Amino acid sequence: MFQGTGSNVGKSLIVAGLCRAFARRGLSVAPFKPQNMSNNAAVTADGGEIGRAQALQARAAGREPIVDMNPVLLKPESDTGSQVVVQGRRIGSYKGRAYTALKPTLMPAVLESFDRLAATADLVLVEGAGSAAEVNLRAGDIANMGFAEAADTPVVVIGDIDRGGVIATLVGAHALLPASDRERVKGFLINRFRGDLSMFDEGMRIIEQHTLWRPLGIAPWFADAAKLPAEDSADLASRAGRPGGPVRIVALALPRIANFDDLDPLRLEPEVSLDLLPLGAPIPADVDLVLIPGSKATIADLAALRGCGWEEDIKAHVRRGGRVLGLCGGYQMLGRSVSDPEGVEGAPGSSRGLGLLDVETTLGGDKRLARVSGRHRGSGEVVDAYEIHMGRTDGPDAARAPFDVGDRPEGAADASGRVSGCYLHGVFAQDGFRRAFLAELGARRSGFAYEATIEATLDRLADHLEAHLDVDGLLAVANSRV
Secondary structure: OEEEEOOOOOHHHHHHHHHHHHHHOOOOEEEEOOEEEOOOEEEOOOOOEEEHHHHHHHHHHOOOOOHHHOOEEEEEOOOOEEEEEEOOEEEEEEEHHHHHHHHHHHHHHHHHHHHHHHOOOOEEEEEEEEEOOOHHHOOOOOOOHHHHHHHOOOEEEEEEHHHOOHHHHHHHHHHHOOHHHHHHEEEEEEEEEOOOHHHHHHHHHHHHHHHOOEEEEEEEOOHHHHHOOOOOHHHHHHHOOOOOOOEEEEEEOOOOEEOHHHHHHHHHOOOEEEEEEOOOOOOOOOOOEEEEOEEOOHHHHHHHHHHOOHHHHHHHHHHOOOEEEEEOHHHHHHOOEEEEOOOOOOOOEEEEOOOOOOOEEEOOOOOEEEEEEEEEOOOOOEEEEEEEEOOEEEOHHHHHOOEEEOOEEEOEEOOOOOEEEEOOEOHHHOHHHHHHHHHOOOOOOOOOOHHHHHHHHHHHHHHHHHHHEOHHHHHHHHOOOO
């Protein structure tokens, strides 16, 4: 099990790289994260949802993602509450204290998923969440040492040297952990080092001296990590704004932005300059496309969009002849109204939409989780996509749906064709559709192949870790007794 000295120290990336490295050695490898918190989810082969990072790790391991790889997923809906997904299915929404009470009851499901997954693999690489030393949360913990103890799993702790203070964070974690948890840790490694690795030789000795944990290497900064899908919206914001091609697209960073992996292919596409606008930043007048992404709290995010002035900017953009695309929650916002009579996203209620599409949305019912194959009506391109939403959208503009999925239309467009929306995620990962869509915005034909880029990057990441970490030592830790 890989735990960290804090959040965002690179656990997900290291597990993904090691999944590929061990799989290339001929091992059957599976990723596992007991509890994740992310609004960037993937639909699994068995019809549930897990964190996007575990889907990437499964891909690195050469496996189809399944719900057992991430049995508990928290999807924040507000600053104080989250939707809770257990073994791929939504069980409800919980505030912080209510979830704290619920959490210990989820351990049986977590262990059930782990045992099922472990039975199919030679090696399971487990990713913790947050910090190994969150001792205030140790009672009832299912994400870090609580899980490691229950599953009798050895632990390696990751420290991020790029943020500074890595010696103190590792030695401090050792000092805070109770003796039984401390003994479970078999080694440590350093991530995101920049410069001459030998400059930290003394630092490694100091950490080893104070913790008696085995040093397992230093991973230098891996710049190509930016080519892999981001799990956290903060990561996405730091990657956007890359100088790019002639087509200028702005995506709106909604407070509860969800499934923003839709933006990854556009971010990497050489023909595109993509900016992720922070809440309230003015939408530039010269952009080619305004993209409203998915949201975990459509009505609340619609209020935030309206309150910061984006409604006026979007409508001015349309009056100038600009294009707008809404995906999932963004699609719902483009309609005349969004109603939540059952209170699935918060208090029951309804909101006026942006009115740019003649459709209405009613939230409720079972969450739709499905992988689908469709055809884009305008270009004829086939797309493999996924749906992950609650509610139904319908109205006159649905007669001009941009996609067909089987025998049903999907999405809606206005009479001009410049404003459109749909529930399909992942369409821009399809090279043919992306090129056709961008050609309408003035892009030249690009040879960029998104899926091939992801595969090549995972291979380079595995090479990187093989070169700098004690991978044989990590395998020995996995085979050790706690």
